[in-house]
Amino acid sequence: MMLQESNRIGRIAMLFALADAGETLTTPLPNGWRYCTGKVGSMNSQKIVAAMETAAKSSHIIETDVYRETHALYHAIMEALYGVTRGQVQLGDVLRTVGLRFAIVRGNPYDRKQEGDWLAVALYGTIGAPVRGSEHEAIGLGINHI
Amino acid sequence: MMLQESNRIGRIAMLFALADAGETLTTPLPNGWRYCTGKVGSMNSQKIVAAMETAAKSSHIIETDVYRETHALYHAIMEALYGVTRGQVQLGDVLRTVGLRFAIVRGNPYDRKQEGDWLAVALYGTIGAPVRGSEHEAIGLGINHI
Amino acid sequence: MMLQESNRIGRIAMLFALADAGETLTTPLPNGWRYCTGKVGSMNSQKIVAAMETAAKSSHIIETDVYRETHALYHAIMEALYGVTRGQVQLGDVLRTVGLRFAIVRGNPYDRKQEGDWLAVALYGTIGAPVRGSEHEAIGLGINHI
Amino acid sequence: MMLQESNRIGRIAMLFALADAGETLTTPLPNGWRYCTGKVGSMNSQKIVAAMETAAKSSHIIETDVYRETHALYHAIMEALYGVTRGQVQLGDVLRTVGLRFAIVRGNPYDRKQEGDWLAVALYGTIGAPVRGSEHEAIGLGINHI
Amino acid sequence: MMLQESNRIGRIAMLFALADAGETLTTPLPNGWRYCTGKVGSMNSQKIVAAMETAAKSSHIIETDVYRETHALYHAIMEALYGVTRGQVQLGDVLRTVGLRFAIVRGNPYDRKQEGDWLAVALYGTIGAPVRGSEHEAIGLGINHI
Amino acid sequence: MMLQESNRIGRIAMLFALADAGETLTTPLPNGWRYCTGKVGSMNSQKIVAAMETAAKSSHIIETDVYRETHALYHAIMEALYGVTRGQVQLGDVLRTVGLRFAIVRGNPYDRKQEGDWLAVALYGTIGAPVRGSEHEAIGLGINHI
Numbered sequence: 001m002m003l004q005e006s007n008r009i010g011r012i013a014m015l016f017a018l019a020d021a022g023e024t025l026t027t028p029l030p031n032g033w034r035y036c037t038g039k040v041g042s043m044n045s046q047k048i049v050a051a052m053e054t055a056a057k058s059s060h061i062i063e064t065d066v067y068r069e070t071h072a073l074y075h076a077i078m079e080a081l082y083g084v085t086r087g088q089v090q091l092g093d094v095l096r097t098v099g100l101r102f103a104i105v106r107g108n109p110y111d112r113k114q115e116g117d118w119l120a121v122a123l124y125g126t127i128g129a130p131v132r133g134s135e136h137e138a139i140g141l142g143i144n145h146i
Numbered sequence: 147m148m149l150q151e152s153n154r155i156g157r158i159a160m161l162f163a164l165a166d167a168g169e170t171l172t173t174p175l176p177n178g179w180r181y182c183t184g185k186v187g188s189m190n191s192q193k194i195v196a197a198m199e200t201a202a203k204s205s206h207i208i209e210t211d212v213y214r215e216t217h218a219l220y221h222a223i224m225e226a227l228y229g230v231t232r233g234q235v236q237l238g239d240v241l242r243t244v245g246l247r248f249a250i251v252r253g254n255p256y257d258r259k260q261e262g263d264w265l266a267v268a269l270y271g272t273i274g275a276p277v278r279g280s281e282h283e284a285i286g287l288g289i290n291h292i
Numbered sequence: 293m294m295l296q297e298s299n300r301i302g303r304i305a306m307l308f309a310l311a312d313a314g315e316t317l318t319t320p321l322p323n324g325w326r327y328c329t330g331k332v333g334s335m336n337s338q339k340i341v342a343a344m345e346t347a348a349k350s351s352h353i354i355e356t357d358v359y360r361e362t363h364a365l366y367h368a369i370m371e372a373l374y375g376v377t378r379g380q381v382q383l384g385d386v387l388r389t390v391g392l393r394f395a396i397v398r399g400n401p402y403d404r405k406q407e408g409d410w411l412a413v414a415l416y417g418t419i420g421a422p423v424r425g426s427e428h429e430a431i432g433l434g435i436n437h438i
Numbered sequence: 439m440m441l442q443e444s445n446r447i448g449r450i451a452m453l454f455a456l457a458d459a460g461e462t463l464t465t466p467l468p469n470g471w472r473y474c475t476g477k478v479g480s481m482n483s484q485k486i487v488a489a490m491e492t493a494a495k496s497s498h499i500i501e502t503d504v505y506r507e508t509h510a511l512y513h514a515i516m517e518a519l520y521g522v523t524r525g526q527v528q529l530g531d532v533l534r535t536v537g538l539r540f541a542i543v544r545g546n547p548y549d550r551k552q553e554g555d556w557l558a559v560a561l562y563g564t565i566g567a568p569v570r571g572s573e574h575e576a577i578g579l580g581i582n583h584i
Numbered sequence: 585m586m587l588q589e590s591n592r593i594g595r596i597a598m599l600f601a602l603a604d605a606g607e608t609l610t611t612p613l614p615n616g617w618r619y620c621t622g623k624v625g626s627m628n629s630q631k632i633v634a635a636m637e638t639a640a641k642s643s644h645i646i647e648t649d650v651y652r653e654t655h656a657l658y659h660a661i662m663e664a665l666y667g668v669t670r671g672q673v674q675l676g677d678v679l680r681t682v683g684l685r686f687a688i689v690r691g692n693p694y695d696r697k698q699e700g701d702w703l704a705v706a707l708y709g710t711i712g713a714p715v716r717g718s719e720h721e722a723i724g725l726g727i728n729h730i
Numbered sequence: 731m732m733l734q735e736s737n738r739i740g741r742i743a744m745l746f747a748l749a750d751a752g753e754t755l756t757t758p759l760p761n762g763w764r765y766c767t768g769k770v771g772s773m774n775s776q777k778i779v780a781a782m783e784t785a786a787k788s789s790h791i792i793e794t795d796v797y798r799e800t801h802a803l804y805h806a807i808m809e810a811l812y813g814v815t816r817g818q819v820q821l822g823d824v825l826r827t828v829g830l831r832f833a834i835v836r837g838n839p840y841d842r843k844q845e846g847d848w849l850a851v852a853l854y855g856t857i858g859a860p861v862r863g864s865e866h867e868a869i870g871l872g873i874n875h876i
């Protein structure tokens with residue numbers, strides 16, 4: 001439904017992250033694009049970062065042994081975390097925890113070929129006190145060239 | 147399609163902000179909820195904040211002459227801007243500009259009545275150099291009780 | 293002595309936090325206002341947050357099982373910590389520790405009834421190296437509607 | 439009333455900043471200590487910094503032509519502004535304005551002579567939308583050796 | 585003298601930025617690497633960013649009409665500015681000005697060819713009050729894949 | 731080679747930090763200046779701070795039992811860490827580690843005697859994932875009066 005213009009990589013990643021179990025995007029991914037999704041919950045920000053890096057590598061979104069790809073992903077993850085944490089990239093240190101769905105999409109969102117591949121990291125979930133129900137939603141998006 | 151669980155206020159606001167012209171959400175808003183949407187583009191962060199405050203007031207999402215409502219909105223806007231700016235809430239000062247769609251939703255996303263109304267401010271658009279095409283997508287979400 | 297205008301909630305909270313043992317404020321709290329005070333010292337920022345949340349709940353400043361109240365308090369605490377930490381909300385991670393007195397006050401500081409209750413969280417104490425005497429004073433204040 | 443222990447420079451500065459017109463501190467300043475107070479209101483953070491620097495120089499709290507003294511004051515002012523702004527040292531850029539009383543105190547708050555002079559910069563006032571009444575209190579304290 | 589290992593791009597860029605007029609690096613740049621240097625002084629952070637972007641484009645360090653190259657440079661510049669500003673990427677807004685030499689170097693600092701080109705942006709100069717002599721040195725380095 | 735003007739304390743400290751084993755600066759330190767250098771690697775930011783404080787004290791760059799000296803050093807270290815971390819002074823919490831050389835220099839970089847001693851803390855090394863080779867260079871400089 002939502003995806004008319006098919007190459008907006010951040011929007012696509014966010015729709016994946018927002019999608020509930022069983023929902024599917026109504027527009028196919030552009031040719032040659034790759035993505036993965038996953039879930040992670042923790043008070044430990046290190047684990048959040050690690051879960052996304054592991055997913056991206058095991059899904060072959062990025063090449064494990066090429067540092068520039070890891071570097072591109074790392075900064076996209078950090079930028080997405082700014083949106084989720086809104087001020088200080090801290091979770092347990094300030095007594096809060098997150099439960100997140102993430103989507104990582106790789107492709108060229110621009111018309112011209114020389115723009116190459118880009119990464120979008122989208123996060124959607126909840127943030128709050130480590131008490132069931134004491135939480136509200138949070139969202140983040142990071143975009144980087146790769 | 148996407149909205150199975152109807153009271154996730156942040157997700158609803160983000161889907162509004164992501165919606166292209168002519169798209170409509172497939173699930174109705176919960177009873178009594180209100181929202182507005184709009185567009186704003188500027189290098190001037192002050193104008194971005196003002197555009198959302200004006201829209202929320204003229205659409206009667208918040209009461210103009212009750213400070214607690216303005217205060218709740220202001221902090222939700224600032225939290226959404228963290229996601230868009232990812233590190234420093236600055237635009238022109240660091241030579242970048244944004245073109246954003248915004249959605250502001252008001253309602254009680256929790257089961258219990260005493261949680262009262264909450265606000266979600268969602269931003270979706272582009273950020274980049276003040277040169278056509280030198281930009282990528284950006285997203286932000288702020289949630290606050292009101 | 294200091295409180296001529298009786299409804300400045302932040303000033304009242306700060307005077308409570310600054311008060312030494314045995315000192316009392318010379319002006320009574322406005323009718324219906326509630327407050328608590330306490331002390332906490334730690335290198336662990338999580339413990340600082342937890343001590344204030346626990347005090348506010350056990351003193352019935354906020355209602356334990358209403359999330360909007362916990363949410364209001366949490367953000368007021370975080371804002372107060374910005375003043376204490378001045379740049380990064382970190383303690384032990386950057387090898388420093390705090391010893392703080394805190395005061396949490398709840399009431400309506402505005403003339404009009406519909407502004408409802410607000411919270412002020414005031415912190416006063418010392419911050420420094422984990423070595424006796426290697427420290428200076430620090431202060432923070434967070435204000436939020438509830 | 440409040441000052442039992444006479445050399446807590448941050449507490450003294452904050453009590454000066456909190457004092458209403460006509461109020462006086464009940465305990466004298468330690469011998470040889472100097473202070474000044476003032477008021478400044480602006481959406482322009484540059485003007486806030488300048489007002490305090492000018493006051494400190496014209497009141498001979500710091501020596502105008504010794505850079506180390508200006509440097510010490512500058513960082514104390516910046517630390518105080520963190521408390522007032524709580525996240526981003528920005529005012530008009532994020533559509534808010536402040537009205538502040540400030541106090542700058544100079545003296546040696548430690549027992550040992552070789553600790554030399556220190557500076558405390560205390561800020562107390564309101565922050566909010568550029569609309570009368572749409573504001574709440576804010577406080578900041580910066581401490582530095584000089 | 586200093587450059588034994590010839591491919592440390594950040595170190596090379598910093599040595600260029602530190603070099604006084606007439607000084608030359610004693611080790612040649614690796615084959616195929618490009619660089620430019622320049623100077624910029626301003627209270628206006630926008631001008632600092634613009635000066636480096638202009639220099640990099642006019643010196644053909646990056647391709648003007650490929651956004652991914654502009655994007656890589658922009659983030660490297662922003663990272664370098666974090667080092668110079670140490671907390672808030674603001675200059676005139678907090679009443680300070682900078683006088684900077686910059687060096688931008690492009691090349692592959694890694695052994696393996698598939699790491700491709702990287703950018704280093706190095707800044708060296710002074711930061712301080714807009715008064716001659718009221719300033720101290722500041723340094724920043726940003727590194728990004730391109 | 732590089733040091734023509736002999737009293738630029740930040741530049742000297744950075745050249746020390748950039749120097750490889752066996753390299754020496756071609757210009758002597760100004761009379762009466764002191765410095766130390768060292769290495770530290772960790773995911774734990776607390777250890778980074780502690781290593782520099784310990785080195786400065788054991789090398790008699792600062793006086794161990796004078797708090798104003800510890801305070802001056804602490805803030806110079808924190809400012810240097812802003813350059814290395816570029817946004818959030820966090821290492822392991824965001825799944826990254828550093829390997830750094832540091833140099834701490836003490837002296838008066840100004841013409842006039844009353845400016846007294848200043849400290850420069852320079853950091854040079856790598857930052858990245860806790861995987862060999864997945865890292866790039868990072869630099870930071872902090873300057874403070876003492």
Ligand SMILES: [Mg+2]
Binds near residue numbers: 143144282655659
């Ligand atoms: Mg970007």
Ligand SMILES: [Mg+2]
Binds near residue numbers: 136289290363367
């Ligand atoms: Mg919240």
Ligand SMILES: [Mg+2]
Binds near residue numbers: 217435
């Ligand atoms: Mg507020």
Ligand SMILES: [Mg+2]
Binds near residue numbers: 428581582801805
């Ligand atoms: Mg300090």
Ligand SMILES: [Mg+2]
Binds near residue numbers: 071075727728866
């Ligand atoms: Mg990097």
Ligand SMILES: [Mg+2]
Binds near residue numbers: 509513874
């Ligand atoms: Mg400084």
